Amino acid sequence: MTGTDTEAVEAANAELYAAFEASDLDRMRRVWIDDDTASCVHPGWRVLHGTSRIMRSWAVIFANTPYIQFFLTDTDVTVLGDVAVVRCVEGVLTSLDDAEGDASIAATNVFLRRPDGWRLWLHHGSPVVQRAESDGLG
Amino acid sequence: MTGTDTEAVEAANAELYAAFEASDLDRMRRVWIDDDTASCVHPGWRVLHGTSRIMRSWAVIFANTPYIQFFLTDTDVTVLGDVAVVRCVEGVLTSLDDAEGDASIAATNVFLRRPDGWRLWLHHGSPVVQRAESDGLG
Numbered sequence: 656m657t658g659t660d661t662e663a664v665e666a667a668n669a670e671l672y673a674a675f676e677a678s679d680l681d682r683m684r685r686v687w688i689d690d691d692t693a694s695c696v697h698p699g700w701r702v703l704h705g706t707s708r709i710m711r712s713w714a715v716i717f718a719n720t721p722y723i724q725f726f727l728t729d730t731d732v733t734v735l736g737d738v739a740v741v742r743c744v745e746g747v748l749t750s751l752d753d754a755e756g757d758a759s760i761a762a763t764n765v766f767l768r769r770p771d772g773w774r775l776w777l778h779h780g781s782p783v784v785q786r787a788e789s790d791g792l793g
Numbered sequence: 794m795t796g797t798d799t800e801a802v803e804a805a806n807a808e809l810y811a812a813f814e815a816s817d818l819d820r821m822r823r824v825w826i827d828d829d830t831a832s833c834v835h836p837g838w839r840v841l842h843g844t845s846r847i848m849r850s851w852a853v854i855f856a857n858t859p860y861i862q863f864f865l866t867d868t869d870v871t872v873l874g875d876v877a878v879v880r881c882v883e884g885v886l887t888s889l890d891d892a893e894g895d896a897s898i899a900a901t902n903v904f905l906r907r908p909d910g911w912r913l914w915l916h917h918g919s920p921v922v923q924r925a926e927s928d929g930l931g
Contacts, residue, residue, distance in 0.1 A: 692871065694880055696899045699922040702867070702880060708930050715928070729840070733830065736874045740903060740915065742832055742840060761834045763901055763917045765878060777878065779901045781919030784837040790853070792846050 661732045664739040667766055667773040668732070672725040672745070678717040684710055688767060688774035696779040698760055722750040737768035745780065759783040799870045802877040802904055805911040806870070809902065810863040810883070816855040822848055826905060826912035834917040836898055860888040875906035883918065897921040 667686065674682035687693060687706050695709040696702050697716065703709050726746035733740045745760035765777035805824065812820035825831060825844050833847040834840050835854065841847050864884035871878045883898035903915035 692869075694869075696901070696919055699920065700899075700928065701897070701921045701923060702882065702899045703930060711930050712928070715930075731830075731832075735876045735905070738873045738876045742915070744840065759839070761838075761840045761917070763834070763915065765903075767873070777880070777901065779899070779917050779919065781834060781917065782837065783839045785839060790838065790850070792841060792849050792853075 660734045660739070664732050664734060664741060664766055664773050665730070667775065668730070668741045668743070668764055669727075671764065671775060671778070672727065675713075675717075676724060678720065680710065680714060680717065683713050686775050688769065688776045690776065692776070694777050694779075696781070698758075698780045698782045720749065724748045739766040739768070739773060740764070741766065744783075798872045798877070802870050802872060802879060802911050803868070805904055805913065806868070806879045806881070806902055807865075809913060809916070810865065813851075814862060816858065818848065818852060818855065821851050824913050826907065826914045828914065830914070832915050832917075834919070836896075836918045836920045858887065862886045877904040877906070877911060878902070879904065882921075 670682070671686045674686055687709065689706050691705045693706045693709060694702050694704050695712065697712065703712055728744045728746060730741065730743040741764040743762050745762050747758045747760055760780045761783055763779040764775060766773040767776045808820070809824045812824055825847065827844050829843040831844045831847060832840050832842050833850065835850060841850055866882045866884060868879065868881040879902040881900050883900050885896045885898055887895070898918045899921055901917040902913060904911040905914045
């Protein structure tokens with residue numbers, strides 16, 4: 656667990672959101688592992704398995720997202736051998752289907768170490784509808 | 794990656810849901826690692842960090858859930874060294890706040906190998922609001 660690993664994972668994680676902001680499918684494809692065991696849960700969606708289906712979902716999302724910008728907070732990187740888990744909160748500023756707004760998404764991203772670098776193997780994003788002040792958990 | 798590992802992780806994952814169904818805080822505590830880096834996202838909630846805060850959230854949930862039953866489907870276990878990732882779909886039959894209903898939750902559970910067995914380190918559940926037939930992704 657070296658600083659270099661953590662920095663490389665942070666960069667791979669940042670590239671996921673940069674590719675989304677740019678609506679760039681080629682960049683997004685390079686973020687992901689090419690593997691039938693990859694999985695992706697977009698907020699409110701069922702789980703999608705396999706890189707090809709996941710990439711089709713990004714194509715649909717990009718086509719329906721004229722503008723999106725992310726502000727990541729609480730980013731936490733844990734490297735466990737050849738597995739890296741990133742937890743972060745996606746602050747989202749978007750114009751989706753003509754309805755502008757902002758949202759907060761809780762994200763879990765799991766990267767696997769490959770000869771050519773860290774590749775995204777699992778993305779799970781979920782909408783945060785509960786206010787932090789209201790759960791009484793500090 | 795032995796059959797024994799996979800079976801042990803499956804059993805640890807099943808115990809998470811059995812403890813929830815039983816509303817048994819002691820059982821739930823034994824499912825989890827005791828660690829400030831543990832995290833939990835209940836459906837619609839912000840991320841909670843640290844086992845003590847996570848256990849307080851289970852106490853709140855148990856107090857507000859008179860009845861809950863899980864039907865797990867699409868359970869997929871991947872063992873990567875001392876890390877195990879379980880993906881599953883939680884079919885939920887519940888009576889919550891007097892409103893009965895059922896729901897589908899996409900879940901990601903990450904277990905870490907400890908001397909005394911596999912312990913839950915990360916739980917992320919998110920409500921599935923989109924119908925599989927409607928996304929056109931096959």
